[in-house]
Amino acid sequence: xxxxxxxxxxxxxxxxxxxxxxxxxxxxxxxxxxxxxxxxxxxxxxxxxxxxxxxxxxxxxxxxxxxxxxxxxxxxxxxxxxxxxxxxxxxxxxxxxxxxxxxxxxxxxxxxxxxxxxxxxxxxxxxxxxxxxxxxxxxxxxxxxxxxxxxxxxxxxxxxxxxxxxxxxxxxxxxxxxxxxxxxxxxxxxxxxxxxxxxxxxxxxxxxxxxxxxxxxxxxxxxxxxxxxxxxxxxxxxxxxxxxxxxxxxxxxxxxxxxxxxxxxxxxxxxxxxxxxxxxxxxxxxxxxxxxxxxxxxxxxxxxxxxxxxxxxxxxxxxxxxxxxxxxxxxxxxxxxxxxxxxxxxxxxxxxxxxxxxxxxxxxxxxxxxxxxx
Amino acid sequence: xxxxxxxxxxxxxxxxxxxxxxxxxxxxxxxxxxxxxxxxxxxxxxxxxxxxxxxxxxxxxxxxxxxxxxxxxxxxxxxxxxxxxxxxxxxxxxxxxxxxxxxxxxxxxxxxxxxxxxxxxxxxxxxxxxxxxxxxxxxxxxxxxxxxxxxxxxxxxxxxxxxxxxxxxxxxxxxxxxxxxxxxxxxxxxxxxxxxxxxxxxxxxxxxxxxxxxxxxxxxxxxxxxxxxxxxxxxxxxxxxxxxxxxxxxxxxxxxxxxxxxxxxxxxxxxxxxxxxxxxxxxxxxxxxxxxxxxxxxxxxxxxxxxxxxxxxxxxxxxxxxxxxxxxxxxxxxxxxxxxxxxxxxxxxxxxxxxxxxxxxxxxxxxxxxxxxxxx
Numbered sequence: 001x002x003x004x005x006x007x008x009x010x011x012x013x014x015x016x017x018x019x020x021x022x023x024x025x026x027x028x029x030x031x032x033x034x035x036x037x038x039x040x041x042x043x044x045x046x047x048x049x050x051x052x053x054x055x056x057x058x059x060x061x062x063x064x065x066x067x068x069x070x071x072x073x074x075x076x077x078x079x080x081x082x083x084x085x086x087x088x089x090x091x092x093x094x095x096x097x098x099x100x101x102x103x104x105x106x107x108x109x110x111x112x113x114x115x116x117x118x119x120x121x122x123x124x125x126x127x128x129x130x131x132x133x134x135x136x137x138x139x140x141x142x143x144x145x146x147x148x149x150x151x152x153x154x155x156x157x158x159x160x161x162x163x164x165x166x167x168x169x170x171x172x173x174x175x176x177x178x179x180x181x182x183x184x185x186x187x188x189x190x191x192x193x194x195x196x197x198x199x200x201x202x203x204x205x206x207x208x209x210x211x212x213x214x215x216x217x218x219x220x221x222x223x224x225x226x227x228x229x230x231x232x233x234x235x236x237x238x239x240x241x242x243x244x245x246x247x248x249x250x251x252x253x254x255x256x257x258x259x260x261x262x263x264x265x266x267x268x269x270x271x272x273x274x275x276x277x278x279x280x281x282x283x284x285x286x287x288x289x290x291x292x293x294x295x296x297x298x299x300x301x302x303x304x305x306x307x308x309x310x311x312x313x314x315x316x317x318x319x320x321x322x323x324x325x326x327x328x329x330x331x332x333x334x335x336x337x338x339x340x341x342x343x344x345x346x347x348x349x350x351x352x353x354x355x356x357x358x359x360x361x362x363x364x365x366x367x368x369x370x371x372x373x374x
Numbered sequence: 375x376x377x378x379x380x381x382x383x384x385x386x387x388x389x390x391x392x393x394x395x396x397x398x399x400x401x402x403x404x405x406x407x408x409x410x411x412x413x414x415x416x417x418x419x420x421x422x423x424x425x426x427x428x429x430x431x432x433x434x435x436x437x438x439x440x441x442x443x444x445x446x447x448x449x450x451x452x453x454x455x456x457x458x459x460x461x462x463x464x465x466x467x468x469x470x471x472x473x474x475x476x477x478x479x480x481x482x483x484x485x486x487x488x489x490x491x492x493x494x495x496x497x498x499x500x501x502x503x504x505x506x507x508x509x510x511x512x513x514x515x516x517x518x519x520x521x522x523x524x525x526x527x528x529x530x531x532x533x534x535x536x537x538x539x540x541x542x543x544x545x546x547x548x549x550x551x552x553x554x555x556x557x558x559x560x561x562x563x564x565x566x567x568x569x570x571x572x573x574x575x576x577x578x579x580x581x582x583x584x585x586x587x588x589x590x591x592x593x594x595x596x597x598x599x600x601x602x603x604x605x606x607x608x609x610x611x612x613x614x615x616x617x618x619x620x621x622x623x624x625x626x627x628x629x630x631x632x633x634x635x636x637x638x639x640x641x642x643x644x645x646x647x648x649x650x651x652x653x654x655x656x657x658x659x660x661x662x663x664x665x666x667x668x669x670x671x672x673x674x675x676x677x678x679x680x681x682x683x684x685x686x687x688x689x690x691x692x693x694x695x696x697x698x699x700x701x702x703x704x705x706x707x708x709x710x711x712x713x714x715x716x717x718x719x720x721x722x723x724x725x726x727x728x729x730x731x732x733x734x735x736x737x738x739x740x741x742x743x744x745x746x747x748x749x750x
Binding site: 074296297300301302307309310311312339340341 | 627630631673674675676677680707708709710711712
């Protein structure tokens with residue numbers, strides 16, 4: 001989506017990184033001393049979500065740089081750590097929860113690598129395993145071509161041995177990750193879906209094949225990989241289509257001859273069906289009038305989010321897990337925000353103890369990324 | 375400049391007092407353009423859509439009253455032009471149009487035109503010589519300070535005022551004009567309703583369709599044919615606002631999911647059998663509930679089946695006498711959680727002990743075990 005307005009905090013000092021971003025927008029920044037000006041600009045629109053995507057605000061992160069993943073009540077969380085480098089996204093997915101999560105949603109780029117570095121130093125000093133990601137409140141690589149931030153983060157993580165960085169994306173912006181000594185401390189992760197869903201629900205994102213080609217290149221550069229089947233969307237024929245997606249991860253691509261990805265390179269695959277805060281439904285209806293994804297068989301979950309009726313979730317999860325197991329029997333599969341019954345009926349076990357799921361994931365990165373254990 | 379000593383509250387209201395503009399005049403009734411409904415906001419006839427005889431009776435009663443004691447409140451007319459422009463032997467424009475008193479004038483007209491009438495073709499009326507904006511204010515106020523306006527009357531009033539003043543100004547003047555406070559959101563909603571087809575106005579007016587439900591139809595951006603299908607549907611059933619919204623939402627979502635038209639959903643055989651059932655005893659409330667039920671089954675087929683299965687199991691438990699003494703077993707909401715609920719009432723320790731025994735027996739019941747372990 002094209003950026004139409006650029007705001008910048010007046011006290012931010014120009015540097016190469018910021019100047020590159022400004023130049024790329026082709027816009028003259030409007031300097032502001034109060035973020036209210038930006039919020040009013042976005043809120044005054046009939047469609048604040050689209051306006052928020054067209055409005056870049058270069059600012060400082062005034063809150064916590066490191067956050068615990070908020071998770072949700074009643075469902076099992078993976079104890080993820082969020083590195084807060086920006087908000088919102090230039091891509092436009094109908095189901096994106098950020099449309100309803102931020103008030104108002106604004107595309108923010110947080111300047112100030114020093115602040116990030118010192119926050120990370122504090123994490124690294126703790127001698128604990130941390131799985132740190134930048135892809136919760138934004139896509140990890142939307143600014144990769146301009147900012148150089150991912151490269152700096154990869155190098156920063158390469159210097160220590162207890163934590164990993166996960167860069168989660170729907171882009172193929174990976175060039176700056178090439179030829180870096182990443183020391184296997186960065187996991188590059190792609191959110192995957194069927195071509196039908198990518199086409200109808202994920203505007204401005206890379207195609208499935210492009211994502212998998214990028215993943216293959218990262219694998220060749222020695223990175224560990226992860227995949228997130230989240231959100232899985234239930235529709236007629238979805239099982240066969242997800243099966244094809246899984247097959248295409250692991251088998252050679254007949255069109256370009258590239259080999260499939262080695263399961264040993266994958267630290268984890270998460271799966272989660274589409275779930276949403278109730279207020280997202282009207283946003284989807286207004287912004288994506290052709291989308292039918294809010295019209296699945298949803299019930300109100302225990303956390304008050306809308307979720308597919310549980311037997312439907314379980315049936316799809318069972319299929320997806322078995323498809324993955326066909327190609328990668330040992331890869332760690334986990335659920336993002338599911339309950340005991342779903343775990344047991346799909347994977348045959350449940351990480352019941354508090355923190356147990358996190359420990360499973362830690363163990364995977366300790367083994368595959370050469371981390372020191374606690 | 376206004377001579378007004380006590381201006382009517384807000385700046386957007388006319389600066390001069392209404393009585394200073396009114397002039398009581400005896401005019402020929404044929405000089406009034408009764409077909410001009412620019413300032414008509416009252417519902418009158420449309421409220422009797424399903425019972426035109428009652429409307430005629432009500433108008434006859436008013437005519438009889440006027441015939442007997444005369445007009446208590448004079449109609450208000452706007453003088454709209456010169457009364458001497460003649461074209462082809464007739465006045466080019468009738469020189470007066472109605473601001474308030476449509477029903478009274480209709481009654482007087484019926485009196486004059488009755489066979490045995492010897493009434494003159496004249497009527498006393500308050501004549502206004504002022505702009506349309508002022509007439510609009512007076513047209514609404516004349517009604518709103520005599521009785522509570524219904525939703526459609528408010529909507530017509532708002533729609534009329536929006537030709538002359540902004541939403542913010544309407545909000546600021548609402549207590550003076552509508553005899554009630556209106557915020558901007560309400561004003562916009564009312565205007566949305568006013569912009570909907572006349573068929574919707576009728577069902578809103580007849581309280582067949584709640585304003586919120588009408589707005590839901592508007593939100594979905596349906597064309598007039600689809601809206602008419604909904605109007606026909608709601609003309610035949612009775613439900614509350616929330617149930618109407620649920621019906622509209624489910625129909626919309628079934629159509630979207632199945633990639634068929636909304637009218638195809640509404641006109642499906644099983645829906646029509648319920649809605650069109652006019653047999654004796656086909657209570658409109660009951661039809662509404664049946665419609666909701668069938669739409670829910672279509673919208674949530676798997677959840678409906680699960681609920682049905684649970685109820686079958688529950689009946690089985692009841693028939694076996696396993697749920698004694700009014701013990702109730704309830705599943706987790708929408709079968710999402712795993713916590714079942716048992717409840718019972720007791721008034722003494724003996725009751726309590728009996729229920730405890732019955733519950734203890736339930737814990738060993740194979741059907742209960744089956745229900746809980748399948749979670750369905």
